[in-house]
Amino acid sequence: MEKAKVLIIGSGPAGFTAAIYASRANLQPVLYEGIEPGGQLTTTTEVENFPGYPEGVDGNQLMADLRKQAARFGADIRAGIATRVDLSQRPFRVVVDGSTEIEAESLIVATGASAKYLGLPSETKFRGQGVSACATCDGFFYRRKDVAVVGGGDTACEEATYLASLCRKVYLIVRKPFLRASKAMQERVFATENIEVLFEHNTAEVLGDDAAGVTGARLRKSDGTEREIAISGFFLAIGHHPNTELFAGQLELDEEGYIRVEPGTSRTSVEGVFAAGDVKDPRYRQAITAAGSGCMAALDCERFLLH
Structure with a gap:
């Protein structure tokens, strides 16, 4: 069975940023892109409010840039959808596409939310x-x-x-x-x-x-x-649906289904599992806040593994 220090489920600004930081910390992260590689931004055209792009940038191009940056630092980025997880003990067990099984010392959940x-x-x-x-x-x-x-x-x-x-x-x-x-x-x-x-x-x-x-x-x-x-x-503006069905009964969720994290951190109710991006954010739901929380998740994960 394959083993990983850090397994990231989901892409988008949160997942790719987590992969960038985890890779630079030499944690050799494995990232599965999920059902919508690049996340919600791949369904939009121009993004004008992401820092660093004064003339704006196509949503797909922004995600391609983040993906390329994560890969440059050594992130193992793969196509695939997590279909089952077992968070009852460490290492955690994750099944991808119904067949590939991975043991992970730590897990970063960045599965996002879908607009209704x-x-x-x-x-x-x-x-x-x-x-x-x-x-x-x-x-x-x-x-x-x-x-x-x-x-x-x-x-x-x-x-x-x-x-x-x-x-x-x-x-x-x-x-x-x-x-x-x-x-x-x-x-x-x-x-x-x-x-x-x-x-x-x-x-x-x-x-x-x-x-x-x-x-x-x-x-x-x-x-x-x-x-x-x-x-x-x-x-x-009729709501969003967090993509957390996979974690129901294993992680603490709020009444709307978003993953609960300790205030000011990315730590979830299970030690060694971290959440980033829209999957835990019912309020802001912006690319830049998702990217920032991806950075937090990677840093929290690094400290967890060190200790």
């Missing part, structure tokens, strides 16, 4: 061409344009108010006759002149074409009537 989408074919078609699940990441591209945000909770209201500071108009599409957000957040939304809340509306179709991307949305009200709105950006 409506499941519309048109939504999938225009993902990265006007459809986004991160206003903070992509809002800048829609300055002085009209956009829509789907959702009625705190995240949706927060994203709508953020976009309102950039965009000409923001439609907030809410399927219920009320907002689920906190009272303070609701007041902020209703006080923002360029936000129009569309209660009891669902999105029937995202409209657009291959050249321009998103150009509008067809909405259906609860009474069956339909209307179309002209927009350039369509933002989903």
